Amino acid sequence: MTIDWWLLFEISLAGLGTGGLYALTGLAFVMIYKATRVVNIAIGEMLMISAYVFFAFSAGMGLPIWLAIPGALLVSGAFGALVERTMIRPMLGESPISSFMVTVGLSSILVGLVELIWTADQQRLPEFLPSRPIEIGEAFVSPKIFYGFWIAVLLIVVVLLVFRFWRGGVALRATASDQAAAYSVGINVPRVFSLAWVAAAMIAGVAGIVVGSIGGISSTMGVFGLSVLVVVIFGGLDSVLGALVGGLLVGLIEALTGFYIGGEYKILATFSLLVLILMLRPYGLFGTHEIERL
Amino acid sequence: MRIGSAKESYAADTALFDSTTQRVWIGLLAVALCAFPFMASEYWLYLACLVAINIASTTGLNLLTGYTGLVSLGQAAFMGLGAYTVAILQTRLGSPFVVNLLAGGAVAMLAGVLVGLPSLRVKGLYLAIATIAAGVIAHFMFSHFSSLTGGGSGLTVPPARLFGIELDDSFKLYWVIVPVTVLMLLGAVNLFRTRIGRAFIAIRDRDISAEVLGISLLHYKLLSFAISSFYAGVAGGLFAYFFRAVTPESFPLLMSIFFLAAVIVGGMGSILGSILGAVFMTLVPELLKLMVGWLPVSVFGGNVALILSPIRTIVFGSMIVLFLIFEPHGLAEVWRRIRRLFHLWPFRT
Numbered sequence: 001m002t003i004d005w006w007l008l009f010e011i012s013l014a015g016l017g018t019g020g021l022y023a024l025t026g027l028a029f030v031m032i033y034k035a036t037r038v039v040n041i042a043i044g045e046m047l048m049i050s051a052y053v054f055f056a057f058s059a060g061m062g063l064p065i066w067l068a069i070p071g072a073l074l075v076s077g078a079f080g081a082l083v084e085r086t087m088i089r090p091m092l093g094e095s096p097i098s099s100f101m102v103t104v105g106l107s108s109i110l111v112g113l114v115e116l117i118w119t120a121d122q123q124r125l126p127e128f129l130p131s132r133p134i135e136i137g138e139a140f141v142s143p144k145i146f147y148g149f150w151i152a153v154l155l156i157v158v159v160l161l162v163f164r165f166w167r168g169g170v171a172l173r174a175t176a177s178d179q180a181a182a183y184s185v186g187i188n189v190p191r192v193f194s195l196a197w198v199a200a201a202m203i204a205g206v207a208g209i210v211v212g213s214i215g216g217i218s219s220t221m222g223v224f225g226l227s228v229l230v231v232v233i234f235g236g237l238d239s240v241l242g243a244l245v246g247g248l249l250v251g252l253i254e255a256l257t258g259f260y261i262g263g264e265y266k267i268l269a270t271f272s273l274l275v276l277i278l279m280l281r282p283y284g285l286f287g288t289h290e291i292e293r294l
Numbered sequence: 295m296r297i298g299s300a301k302e303s304y305a306a307d308t309a310l311f312d313s314t315t316q317r318v319w320i321g322l323l324a325v326a327l328c329a330f331p332f333m334a335s336e337y338w339l340y341l342a343c344l345v346a347i348n349i350a351s352t353t354g355l356n357l358l359t360g361y362t363g364l365v366s367l368g369q370a371a372f373m374g375l376g377a378y379t380v381a382i383l384q385t386r387l388g389s390p391f392v393v394n395l396l397a398g399g400a401v402a403m404l405a406g407v408l409v410g411l412p413s414l415r416v417k418g419l420y421l422a423i424a425t426i427a428a429g430v431i432a433h434f435m436f437s438h439f440s441s442l443t444g445g446g447s448g449l450t451v452p453p454a455r456l457f458g459i460e461l462d463d464s465f466k467l468y469w470v471i472v473p474v475t476v477l478m479l480l481g482a483v484n485l486f487r488t489r490i491g492r493a494f495i496a497i498r499d500r501d502i503s504a505e506v507l508g509i510s511l512l513h514y515k516l517l518s519f520a521i522s523s524f525y526a527g528v529a530g531g532l533f534a535y536f537f538r539a540v541t542p543e544s545f546p547l548l549m550s551i552f553f554l555a556a557v558i559v560g561g562m563g564s565i566l567g568s569i570l571g572a573v574f575m576t577l578v579p580e581l582l583k584l585m586v587g588w589l590p591v592s593v594f595g596g597n598v599a600l601i602l603s604p605i606r607t608i609v610f611g612s613m614i615v616l617f618l619i620f621e622p623h624g625l626a627e628v629w630r631r632i633r634r635l636f637h638l639w640p641f642r643t
Binding site: 039087090091094096097098100101102104105106107108109110111112113114115116119120226229230233237264265267268271272274275278279282283284292 | 359365412415416417418419420422423424426427430431434437438502551554555558600601603604605606607608609610611612613614615618619622
């Protein structure tokens with residue numbers, strides 16, 4: 001059997017394209033986890049809400065794209081702040097299982113809201129990405145995935161730079177590494193929690209709009225979050241690098257199994273890999289190994 | 295602490311029902327459970343059976359999550375394994391009801407031990423997500439091993455036969471499902487009067503300390519997984535006989551979340567909590583259906599069914615969130631508070 005290398009290349013590119021979006025969403029997830037130690041299973045649904053708000057602004061209210069996107073992101077950010085203030089802050093100091101279950105509840109509420117307002121049917125977002133096919137050698141890449149990937153990469157770079165040099169970003173990293181120490185040097189830790197949720201909600205918002213414009217939006221869009229969950233467990237819950245590497249890798253694996261074995265094997269392949277990784281490295285590829293003491 | 299109930303021996307202290315009042319109430323409850331099928335309509339009998347099955351499975355999950363502290367999102371998968379085992383045995387071999395049910399429990403138990411193996415290395419929420427993988431893999435097996443499982447269309451289960459009677463409606467099934475559930479509940483309550491149960495609780499509170507005390511983590515964590523998934527398997531078997539059909543879509547991730555939610559709403563680490571949680575979570579959607587039915591038809595353009603499902607989803611989520619924020623110890627705690635009120639009346643706590 002000869003392998004069609006160009007085909008393999010094409011599939012891999014498509015996989016990496018989706019992987020970029022996984023990495024972006026994974027980044028949002030890791031940001032929340034690092035700052036507040038909450039495993040946010042509702043990340044996929046937060047993606048969905050932003051995509052639907054964008055849909056409402058652009059298709060529903062007829063706003064131009066350049067206004068609808070920042071509008072949707074602002075709403076997402078405000079939504080993130082609301083969630084943090086009403087659901088996450090009261091859970092401070094409770095066990096990790098409790099705050100995890102709160103986000104499970106949140107995801108259910110969001111799915112219900114979307115179905116109530118927009119029905120469960122699939123909708124199409126207005127086109128805003130260039131639609132000329134991209135050719136690399138003999139391989140074709142879908143323009144939406146191509147531009148989606150670069151949007152993701154650009155945003156990841158911007159976010160990483162901002163959190164490296166901006167004061168608020170430093171505060172966030174300080175809180176992530178030691179909450180008590182952060183308090184004692186005068187960092188307003190609850191504000192940092194809000195910041196993390198707002199920033200993560202906006203990042204997820206960008207991912208949501210791009211994912212929605214690639215594959216359409218529906219109330220089951222949150223399934224994307226399940227793959228993201230694999231990504232972050234794979235890379236380690238508290239590792240930004242892990243989210244980036246994991247995102248690309250999971251995207252690649254999904255695309256390859258989806259094409260060569262069959263679409264229904266995708267999720268099986270990623271989850272089996274997840275179990276394997278967890279058996280070998282219980283804290284993911286790059287996660288911090290917490291040392292327990294009595 | 296109840297007034298005037300001094301314990302004079304250890305046996306009295308660990309007794310299941312510690313006072314005459316309690317025994318009387320339990321007796322009344324048993325009478326009510328026996329009288330229920332003769333008074334209730336078909337719809338309420340159907341609900342009662344469903345509630346009983348959910349109680350069995352929720353209790354199993356509570357043993358694992360509430361008592362041993364291992365969060366699992368794979369309960370539906372274990373139920374599915376039990377249900378498929380029962381369905382296959384019943385259609386292929388036609389073996390007796392009790393054997394099928396036990397076999398269903400045993401298969402789920404084996405799978406539970408297998409899934410539990412990583413729990414030694416993988417902890418906390420990493421474990422919870424690893425158990426999602428169990429669900430994914432189980433779903434894949436159900437839909438792809440078609441020669442055994444009937445593929446995507448699933449299996450149809452003929453009614454169970456017990457003592458020559460065909461259990462083909464809710465009335466007859468009630469007399470099987472409810473006793474089995476009661477038996478399992480008794481087993482669970484008694485488990486925590488033994489060394490095993492205490493070991494589970496020690497592991498939940500601090501697993502390293504427990505190991506220092508001489509509790510073998512491997513042994514007891516796997517045992518907890520085994521018992522929990524046995525409960526799920528038996529509940530799944532009852533599920534198969536009750537709905538008379540099993541498909542891969544009968545056991546989604548949402549169902550595992552439902553059981554975890556029932557454990558939390560009811561109260562982690564409380565058998566009474568599992569009962570209350572399962573009853574509450576099963577009946578609230580039905581109550582919603584009734585309430586939406588009362589609304590004037592014109593409110594939503596006449597299409598009530600269209601809004602019922604999203605409202606259910608929202609209420610389901612809000613219940614989890616509200617309980618965690620306002621009543622983190624669940625309904626069991628509410629129950630205890632009410633009891634205390636009566637015990638101490640006319641004084642207040």
